[in-house]
Amino acid sequence: MANEDLSFLPPGVSRESFAAALKEWRAIVGDEYVTADVERLAPYSKVMLPEPAERHRPAGAVAPASSEEVQAVMKVADKYRIPVWMISTGKNLGYGDAAPATAGQVVLDLKRMNRIIEVDETLCYALVEPGVTYMQLKQYLEENNIPLWISFPSSGPVAGPMGNTLDRGVGYNRYGQHFENFCGLEVVLADGSVLRTGMGGVENSREWNVYRWGYGPWVDGLFSQSNFGVVTKMGIWLMPKPAVSRGFLCGWNDDDSMAKGMDVVRGLNLNKVIENGVLGHTMYYIAQTYRRSEIYTGHGAIPRDRVKQICNDIGLGIWGHISTLYGTEEQVEVNLKIAREAFATTGGQFAVQGDPGIEKTPFHHWNLNMTNEPTLTEFTIYNYKGGGGSSWLAPVVRCEGSEVLRQFNLMHGVLDEFGFDYIGGFLIGGRHAEQLTDILYDRNDAEEMDRAYRCYVKMVEELHKAGYGIYRTSTAFMNHLAETYGPAQRAFNQKLKRALDPNGVIAPGKSGINI
Numbered sequence: 337m338a339n340e341d342l343s344f345l346p347p348g349v350s351r352e353s354f355a356a357a358l359k360e361w362r363a364i365v366g367d368e369y370v371t372a373d374v375e376r377l378a379p380y381s382k383v384m385l386p387e388p389a390e391r392h393r394p395a396g397a398v399a400p401a402s403s404e405e406v407q408a409v410m411k412v413a414d415k416y417r418i419p420v421w422m423i424s425t426g427k428n429l430g431y432g433d434a435a436p437a438t439a440g441q442v443v444l445d446l447k448r449m450n451r452i453i454e455v456d457e458t459l460c461y462a463l464v465e466p467g468v469t470y471m472q473l474k475q476y477l478e479e480n481n482i483p484l485w486i487s488f489p490s491s492g493p494v495a496g497p498m499g500n501t502l503d504r505g506v507g508y509n510r511y512g513q514h515f516e517n518f519c520g521l522e523v524v525l526a527d528g529s530v531l532r533t534g535m536g537g538v539e540n541s542r543e544w545n546v547y548r549w550g551y552g553p554w555v556d557g558l559f560s561q562s563n564f565g566v567v568t569k570m571g572i573w574l575m576p577k578p579a580v581s582r583g584f585l586c587g588w589n590d591d592d593s594m595a596k597g598m599d600v601v602r603g604l605n606l607n608k609v610i611e612n613g614v615l616g617h618t619m620y621y622i623a624q625t626y627r628r629s630e631i632y633t634g635h636g637a638i639p640r641d642r643v644k645q646i647c648n649d650i651g652l653g654i655w656g657h658i659s660t661l662y663g664t665e666e667q668v669e670v671n672l673k674i675a676r677e678a679f680a681t682t683g684g685q686f687a688v689q690g691d692p693g694i695e696k697t698p699f700h701h702w703n704l705n706m707t708n709e710p711t712l713t714e715f716t717i718y719n720y721k722g723g724g725g726s727s728w729l730a731p732v733v734r735c736e737g738s739e740v741l742r743q744f745n746l747m748h749g750v751l752d753e754f755g756f757d758y759i760g761g762f763l764i765g766g767r768h769a770e771q772l773t774d775i776l777y778d779r780n781d782a783e784e785m786d787r788a789y790r791c792y793v794k795m796v797e798e799l800h801k802a803g804y805g806i807y808r809t810s811t812a813f814m815n816h817l818a819e820t821y822g823p824a825q826r827a828f829n830q831k832l833k834r835a836l837d838p839n840g841v842i843a844p845g846k847s848g849i850n851i
Contacts, residue, residue, distance in 0.1 A: 340371070340372045340373050342354055342355060342372060344372075344393065344395055344440070345395055345440065346395045346418045346419055346440040346441065346442065347419070347438075347439075347440045348417065349416060349417065349418055353416045353418075354372075354395070354396075354416070354418065356416065357412050357413070357415075357416045357418050358370055358372060358396065360412045361398045361409055361412055364400070364405055364408045364409055364412070365398060365399060365400050365401065365405050365409065369398065369399040369400070369401075369448070370396070370397070370398045370399075371396060371397050372395060372396040372397075376397070377393075377394055377396070377397060377443075379426070379434060380394045380397055380423075380426070380434045380435055380436075380443045380445075381393055381394060381435055382433060382434075382435065383432065383433055383435050383811075384429065384430055384433060384724055384725055384726040384727070384779070385432065385725075385727060385810055385811065385812040386725060386727055386775075386777060386779075386785045386786075386788035386789040386792065386812065387785070387789060387812050389435070390439065391438070391439055391812075392432070392435035392436055392437070392438070392439060392811060393435075393439045393440070394421070394435065394436055394439075394440075394441055394442060394443045395439075395440045395441065395442055396442040396443070397442060397443040397444075397445055398420075398442060398443075398444060398445070399445040399446070399447065399448050400444075400446070400448065400449065401448040401449060402449065403449075403522060403524060403530065403568040403569070406444075406446075406449075406524045406566055406568055407524050407528040407529075407530065408528065409444065410524055410525070410526060410527070410528045410566065410841075410842075411527065411528035413442070413526075413841045414526050414527055414528070414839055414841050417839045417840075417841060418442055418841060419436075419438075419440065419441040419442065419840070419841050419842075419843070419844050420441060420442045420443070420444040420841060420842060420843065421435075421436035421437065421441040421442070421443050421444060421843050421846075422443075422444040422446060422466075422566050422842070422843060423443060423444070423445055423446065423447075423499070424446050424447065424466035424467060424496045424498050424499035425447060425467065425469055425494065425495055425496045425499060426445070426447070427491050427494045427495045427496075427499075428495075428499065428503065429491055429715065429726065430726040430727060430728040430774060430810065431503070431728055431808065431809070431810045431811070432810045432811035432812070435811065436811070436843070436845075437811040437814060437843065437844070437845035437846055438844060438845045441843070441844070444566065446465070446466035446467050446566075446568075447466075447467040448467060449465040449466050449467045449568065450465055450466075450467035450468050450469075450472065451464070451465045451468070452464055452465075452468055452472070452473060452476050453465065453569065454545075455476065455477065455480070455482055455484070455574075456545070457482050457483075457484065459545075459546050460484055460573060460574045460575070460576055461519065461545045461546065461571050461572065461573050461574060462571070462572050462574060463520075463545055463569060463570070463571050464496075464497060464498060464569070464570060464572065465498070465568065465569060466496065466498045466499065466567065466568065466570075467496065468496055468497065468498070469493075469494065469495065469496045470486055470488050470489075470492040470493065470495060470496060470497060470710060471492070471493045471494070471710065473486060473497065474486055474708070474710070477574075483576065483577040484574040484575065484576060484577060485509060485574065485575040485576075485577050485707075485708040486507075486509075486574060486575070486708060486710075487507030487508060487509045487510075487511040487512050487514060487517070487575065488507050488508065488705055488708075488710040489505045489506060489507050489514075490705075490712075490714040490715070491712070491715070492507075492705070492710030492711070492712075493710045493711070493712055494712070497514070497570070497572050498567060498570045500514060501514040501515055501517075501518050501560075501570065501572065502559065502560050502561070502567060502570075503560075503561060503808060504560060504561060504807060504808060505808075506763045506765075506770060506772075507705070508612055508614065508702065508705040508706045509575055509611075509612055509660070509662075509705075509706050509707070509708070510575055510611035510612055510662060511573060511574070511575050512612050512763070512765075513765055514572075515560060517572065517573040518556075518570055518571060518572050518573065519534070519544075519545045519546060519547070519548045519571040519572075519573060520532070520533060520534050520535065520536050520544040520545045520548070520556075520569075520570070520571040521533045521534075521536070521556050521559060521567050521569065521570055521571075522536065522567065522568045522569035522570075523559055523565035523566065523567050523568065524565060524566045524568055525564075525565050525566075525836060525837070526565070526836065526837035526838075526839065526841055526842050531555075531565070532544070533550065533554075533555055533556045533559075534547065534548055534549060534550035534554070534556065535547050535550050536550075537550060537551075538550075544571065545571030558832065561808075561846075561847045562829070562832075562846065562847060562849060563833065563837070563842045563843035563844065563845075563846035563847070563849050564832060564833065564836045564837060564842065565836065565842065566842065577708075578662035578663055579663065579664050579665070580662070580663060580664060580665050580667075580668045581660050581661065581662050581668075581706070581707050582660065582661050582668050582672065582688065582689050583658065583659065583660040583661070583688075583689040583699060583702075583703040583706060583707075584658070584659060584660075584661070584672065584675060584676075584686065584687065584688045584689065585656055585657070585658050585686070585687045585688075585694060585697060585698075585699045586656070586657045586679040586682070586684040586685065586686045586687075587652065587653035587655065587656040587657075587684055587685045587687075587697075588653050588654070588655045588656075588682065588683070588684045588685075589644070589647075589648070589653035589654055589655075590654070591654075591655070591741055591744070591745075592741070593655075593682055593683055593684060594615070594654075594655040594737075594740075594741070595737030595738060595740055595741040596681070596682040596683075596737055597615070597655070597657055597679065597682045597684055597737070598615060598735065598736070598737040598740045598762070598769070599736065599737040600678045600679055600681065600682055601613055601615065601657060601659075601735070601764055602735040602736070602764075602766070602767075603678065604674070604675055604678055605735075605764060605766045606766055606767070609671045609674050609675060609678075610659045610661065610671070610675060611659075611662065612659055612660060612706060612764070613657060613658065613659045613763075613764035614657070614658050614659075614702050614761060614762070614763060614764070615655065615656070615657045615761055615762040615764060615769070616655070616656055616657075616658070616698060616702075616760075616761030616762075617654065617655060617758060617759075617760060617761050618647040618652050618653065618654050618655065618656065618698070619638075619643060619647075619654075619757060619758055619759055619760075620698075620714075620717070620759050620760055620761050621652070621697075621698040622646065622647070622650070623716075623717040623720040623757075623759050623776070624701075624713060624714060624716045624717050624720075625716075626720070627719060627720060627721075627722075628720050628721050628757070631646050632646070635755070636752075636755040637751055637752045637754075637755050637756055637757050637758075638757050640748075643757075643758075651693075651696070652697060652698075653684075653685065656697065656698060656699075657679075657684075658698065658699055658702040658703065658706075659675070659706075660703060660706035660707060661675070672688065676688075687699070689703065701713045701714070717759060717774065717776065718776070720759070720776055721776045721777065721778060722778060723777065723778025723779050723780050723781065723784075724778075724779045724780075725775075725776060725777035725778055725779040725784075725785065725788060726774055726775070726776055726777075727774070727775045727777075727788065727792055727810055727812070727813075728772060728773070728774050728775075728808070728809075728810065729747075729772075729773045729774075729775065729792065729795055729796075729806060729809065730770050730771065730772050730773075730806060730807055730808040730809070731743060731747070731770070731771050731799050731804045731805065731806045731807070732768050732769070732770055732771075732804065732805055732806070732807050733762075733768065733769050733770075733771060733804060734767070734768060734769075735764065735765070735766065735767055735768055735769050740762065740769060740771075742802075743771060743799075743802070743804055744771065746798055746799065746802055746804075747760075747771065747773060747795060747799070750791060750794050750795045750798055751773075751775070751791065751795075753791075753794070754787050754788070754790065754791035754794070755787065756775050756776070756777070756787075756788070756791060757776070758773065759773065759774045759775075759776060760772055760773030760774060770807060775788050775791060775792060789812075792812075792813060793813070793816060796813065796816050796817060796820065799820075800820040805820065805821065806820070811845075814845060814846065814847050814848045815845070815848045817847075817848065818847060818848025818849070819848070826848065826849075829847075829848075829849045830849065830850070830851065833849050833850065833851050834851050837851070838851065839851075
């Protein structure tokens with residue numbers, strides 16, 4: 337326990353109380369799984385945010401191995417009023433990583449809870465604990481010859497389905513809207529009591545992970561992007577492996593054609609001709625492939641006409657939509673014909689998996705994600721500028737070409753103002769799309785850090801003025817976003833917080849929620 341001088345304490349907690357809590361936690365989970373040691377806390381202290389890491393410095397960490405241990409740990413936290421920040425795998429890259437929202441919280445690390453409790457091949461679901469990773473689940477399915485596919489996010493090889501789903505992350509196959517494809521939670525509340533949602537409240541129920549609603553109010557959503565409880569089990573729905581899958585790409589070389597393409601995507605999606613899709617700006621692909629200094633050495637953001645030239649120089653348009661079709665050979669052929677004819681009205685360049693040259697486009701990486709092969713290819717964007725700074729912004733927009741173009745131009749304008757390149761694109765949800773955009777900066781450059789912070793805040797403000805809501809953000813900007821959703825929602829969340837966690841010990845500040 338070297339370096340445990342306990343000079344850095346949770347807010348409002350005495351040295352004696354913190355020492356007593358650490359002792360009680362060690363009795364619950366074992367000495368090696370509790371620490372206030374500065375060096376051992378390093379993995380929980382690193383951030384990619386545009387502000388000092390000290391603002392997110394943890395006071396300690398505790399790693400339980402079971403729901404029962406989580407119950408006991410929470411009783412101690414509530415007793416001494418010590419705030420705890422729960423993580424599953426801690427790989428929430430660009431959104432805050434493993435560090436708490438505010439300094440002085442104790443990280444409740446759930447990575448030891450990594451059991452795949454059940455996989456039902458007939459009804460296509462899995463019941464998992466927080467520490468289970470996507471790759472672990474994929475390997476389990478393969479080792480047991482279970483023909484089910486997983487919807488992975490971009491961080492699939494290292495992240496886990498519980499953390500991603502509870503933060504409403506998005507993936508790439510037909511189950512890509514992850515929060516629409518879970519069923520049943522086990523939750524430990526602040527006082528250590530346990531709630532099983534939906535059908536989980538029925539003793540010996542075998543429908544817990546197949547019917548979401550149960551009886552009475554549906555409460556599962558209360559535990560998403562919130563600090564009302566610690567989720568210790570989750571049912572997730574898996575995709576039956578299709579007989580055939582075939583991807584295609586349609587590209588455009590101007591923004592107006594992209595907007596026409598989005599209207600086509602919406603129609604195909606709502607009619608279930610296509611069931612997934614990524615509409616990406618080619619700069620996102622370029623950022624994965626080149627360092628910025630290799631393509632531009634000027635000051636400020638790369639001008640739009642130069643971006644178009646760079647894209648054309650490597651043989652690509654500036655926008656590309658990628659989908660994968662699933663089904664029988666006959667189904668895929670019919671839907672491919674429908675999609676090809678629909679996209680032809682936009683003037684885009686259409687290519688199908690197997691066509692010459694398509695593997696030299698962004699198609700390959702996305703198609704892997706859409707066909708049960710996770711990669712970390714996207715995270716090479718952190719080499720684009722270097723310096724370890726990343727802040728994702730994710731506003732929602734109606735899936736209409738004119739609105740998509742309006743929101744894109746608004747965001748591009750703010751990025752231009754602050755000298756940052758547009759690195760992003762749209763994930764398609766049918767009636768809506770999420771414009772995921774990453775502000776990249778050098779954390780070693782104080783001026784650039786400050787500029788990135790101000791850029792993010794200005795982006796939130798401008799999107800809010802234009803009537804757009806942001807659905808996900810990092811721990812640095814949670815209060816900013818909460819304010820944009822109005823006082824009624826904030827007051828309602830506060831009432832829930834006070835009722836479920838009256839001492840405010842679970843993740844204070846999460847999503848802007850406090851007692």
